Amino acid sequence: MKENVVIIGGGPSGIEAARRIRNFGYTPILIEKELRLGGHLAQWDRLFPEGVYAKEVLQTLLSDMDGIKWFTDVQILTINRLKDTYVIKLTNGISVQSKAVLITTGFQLFQAEKKEEYGYGIYNHVITNADLERYFQNRKDSRIDDPKVIGFVHCVGSRDEKAGNRQCSKVCCATAVKQACEIKQLYPDATVYCFYMDLRMFGRRYEDMYLEAQQKYGIRFIRGRVSEVSENHEGRLVVKAEDTLFGRPLRLSMDLLVLMSGIVSSHQSQELAKMIKLPVGEDGFFLPQNTILEPCKSQKQGIFFAGACTGPKTIPESLSEARAAAVAINDYFNTMTE
Amino acid sequence: MIDFGFALTPSATLQIDNLDNKLFEQLRNIEPDVAKCMACGSCTASCSAGNYTELNLRKVILSLQRGREQDTLNSLKSCMLCGKCNIVCPRGINTRHLILSICKVYNI
Numbered sequence: 001m002k003e004n005v006v007i008i009g010g011g012p013s014g015i016e017a018a019r020r021i022r023n024f025g026y027t028p029i030l031i032e033k034e035l036r037l038g039g040h041l042a043q044w045d046r047l048f049p050e051g052v053y054a055k056e057v058l059q060t061l062l063s064d065m066d067g068i069k070w071f072t073d074v075q076i077l078t079i080n081r082l083k084d085t086y087v088i089k090l091t092n093g094i095s096v097q098s099k100a101v102l103i104t105t106g107f108q109l110f111q112a113e114k115k116e117e118y119g120y121g122i123y124n125h126v127i128t129n130a131d132l133e134r135y136f137q138n139r140k141d142s143r144i145d146d147p148k149v150i151g152f153v154h155c156v157g158s159r160d161e162k163a164g165n166r167q168c169s170k171v172c173c174a175t176a177v178k179q180a181c182e183i184k185q186l187y188p189d190a191t192v193y194c195f196y197m198d199l200r201m202f203g204r205r206y207e208d209m210y211l212e213a214q215q216k217y218g219i220r221f222i223r224g225r226v227s228e229v230s231e232n233h234e235g236r237l238v239v240k241a242e243d244t245l246f247g248r249p250l251r252l253s254m255d256l257l258v259l260m261s262g263i264v265s266s267h268q269s270q271e272l273a274k275m276i277k278l279p280v281g282e283d284g285f286f287l288p289q290n291t292i293l294e295p296c297k298s299q300k301q302g303i304f305f306a307g308a309c310t311g312p313k314t315i316p317e318s319l320s321e322a323r324a325a326a327v328a329i330n331d332y333f334n335t336m337t338e
Numbered sequence: 339m340i341d342f343g344f345a346l347t348p349s350a351t352l353q354i355d356n357l358d359n360k361l362f363e364q365l366r367n368i369e370p371d372v373a374k375c376m377a378c379g380s381c382t383a384s385c386s387a388g389n390y391t392e393l394n395l396r397k398v399i400l401s402l403q404r405g406r407e408q409d410t411l412n413s414l415k416s417c418m419l420c421g422k423c424n425i426v427c428p429r430g431i432n433t434r435h436l437i438l439s440i441c442k443v444y445n446i
Contacts, residue, residue, distance in 0.1 A: 199376075210376075211374060211429075214373045214374055214376075215370065215373050215374055218373065220403070221376075223377065243352055243400075243404065245377050245396070245397075245400055246352065246397075246400055246401070246404060246406075248350050248351065248352050249350060249351045249352070250351065250352040250354060250404075251351050251352070251353060251354070251355075252353075252354035252355050253355050
């Protein structure tokens with residue numbers, strides 16, 4: 001009999017893990033809370049550093065789903081362990097059993113309205129990175145009206161203890177630089193500013209992207225965190241920051257401000273952690289057994305992790321981890337039968 | 339005017355809205371690499387003149403970008419064109435040539 005493997009979360013990590021687990025000869029059962037598979041990837045237009053379309057990546061992942069069972073629009077009611085088997089009750093009335101459970105509950109974006117001083121939801125021309133990706137996808141957003149001056153605020157709700165998130169979200173620097181270049185492609189006459197604390201261009205070719213932003217697109221980088229945003233009588237945004245390299249306060253008005261919402265642990269991860277008593281770090285992300293040697297194993301037998309549920313990750317990193325988790329699960333079944 | 343014994347100092351805030359960028363754009367045209375500066379400060383750290391004078395090439399470049407050239411341009415007069423900054427620049431900017439171009443465009 002083929003063993004079941006329950007995968008919680010149908011984002012890129014969950015989908016890729018399901019494919020690999022199937023290739024090992026198991027029956028993956030993928031559980032997704034939204035109406036369709038794809039997670040955040042489905043909401044994104046293009047991916048750094050080369051600008052590959054997220055849609056194409058997702059289509060490739062979803063083109064090979066034979067032998068995978070999946071449920072969408074479904075959440076988990078309870079998880080109980082009987083000997084070495086987990087019994088998982090779903091909101092659609094179905095109950096599934098599996099000796100291995102893979103958690104791929106990913107992340108959620110920081111709610112930008114919590115940083116009230118940036119005026120998201122208050123001023124009409126303040127949007128988030130996710131809003132901008134949606135705009136890139138469908139070119140519809142009443143808040144974006146032929147902007148002449150555009151600003152990007154890095155680290156919104158990340159590296160911010162007061163916002164409850166000390167961690168760096170890792171991927172927003174590269175995303176901001178990518179989006180700055182993309183909006184400059186759409187509005188070549190606009191002046192585009194990036195307000196950053198540090199630019200963390202950690203991946204291969206990311207530094208090239210930064211250089212291209214400076215040279216080809218003329219993006220203006222200002223080192224300093226935006227302290228407050230207001231609106232003037234013309235309805236334009238007025239942004240205050242310190243130019244820390246100059247050592248002087250700086251003020252400028254803008255037509256569009258994009259907040260780079262950081263990555264925080266997902267609501268589903270928090271629920272699961274409570275349900276099966278899995279340890280999480282101070283940042284809310286799951287703690288694996290060993291962050292260096294066993295990043296895919298949890299501290300509980302038969303429970304595994306992949307993707308951004310253990311911290312911010314790029315898409316290729318999440319996909320690699322999904323494959324690693326498939327190997328770890330296969331090893332787990334092999335040691336059980338020995 | 340009545341002297342009250344105190345005076346208002348001009349605002350320290352950089353007002354970017356009314357920035358006149360013409361000279362900087364002119365500089366960028368003849369010296370496109372100026373846009374590559376990532377403000378690491380290697381040029382300033384290696385600068386012989388900078389040890390004894392106000393010269394700070396990183397700040398000069400920044401002040402040109404912010405329309406505050408009057409703050410720093412004079413300091414370029416201390417440059418001896420030794421070219422040490424040229425050797426250390428990690429972005430490969432020809433800083434020695436850049437300094438000469440700044441002097442040309444900004445008429446020093």
